[in-house]
Amino acid sequence: MCNVCLTSTLYYQQLLGLLGSLKGITSDKVASQCVLKSYMEGNIQIINKTDTQQLAQFAAHFVGKTDEQQACNSVTFIPFEENTPLQRAEWIKYLGVFANMEVRANQVYDAVKSNYMCLTKAAESKTTSFKPVVAWLDYNEGVWSFAKEPYKMKYVEDAGGENVDDSINKITYNISVPDDVDDFHAILCTVDVVIDETYIADPAQYTLATFLQNINVEDQSCFAFLTNQSVWRYDKRIQSSTATLDWLDGALSQPQLVLADLVEAFFPTGNYSTTYLRNLVKVEEVISINPQMCNRDSSTAMEPTIITCQ
Secondary structure, eight states: EEEEEEGGHHHHHHHHGGGGGGEEOOOSSOOOHHHHHHTTSSSSSOTTTOOOHTTTSSSEEEEEEESSOOOOEEEEEEEOOSSHHHHHHHHTHHHHHHTTTTHHHHHHHHHHHHHHHHHHHHHHOSSSSSOOOOEEEEEETTTEEEEEOHHHHHHHHHHEEEEEEGGSSEEEEEEHHHHHHHHHHHHHHTSSSSOOOOOOGGGOOOOHHHHHHTOOOOOTOOOOHHHTTTESSSOOOEETTTEHHHHGTTHHOOOHHHHHHHHHHHSSSSSSOSSEETTTTTTOEEOOOOGGGGSSSSTTTTOOOOOOOO
């Protein structure tokens, strides 16, 4: 299946063993080490997505937009619009149809789902004495926002947490407005875990000091997420040259890894190394993804990572 892809299909293709048939991508914003290796070796080329004549040579062009007129070889691929993590992962079945690999696609999804459900059940057993309140936060031009995407809320619930969004009516808070600041800080005083999604061109430069400056606080004593050392970002794995987060690639196809990260964030054991989340309070650094990190035969199918569950 000779094709050209948007980056969100790349991990799904590797799980199916289709990397060898990938001949073009429309962006160099890739966070997969094996795709980067294949590109470096000249097996994949960058395609101008506006050049219809160039795109016409491919059997399938996977696109992530539904609001534009597409060519006859275009295939819409939009797992990121699904409302639950497992629904996003299930798009591997859709991709499998185009490669006549339905059996493999079902095997991968079943393994991912089974591991995800096992981790969910294990998280339930941890909530008998404590259920952490969790906030997904984003800062942009002086305004903090609480995330409301359903799949994020579902992740928190499945990992044994409680979404702060259930207890607030207002979503945005302007740091330059005193009443907003007071209300925002009052809400944060009820939060046990913060996941900071704030965009920055160079994630390695985003530290706890950056976060504290943005939330504009002097007295930190009431914030449990600071006392508990639980301020996180999902930019642990990046492709540095383009600041591409692996969260936007790998996390779609293997949500069990995200769930395992969240369980560790909510109920820390200290003996599990997270995949996507890094702890700002503990000064965890980003991992820069490069082609040399690909340590497997990229022509074979990548197995999903199964997390020990008990």
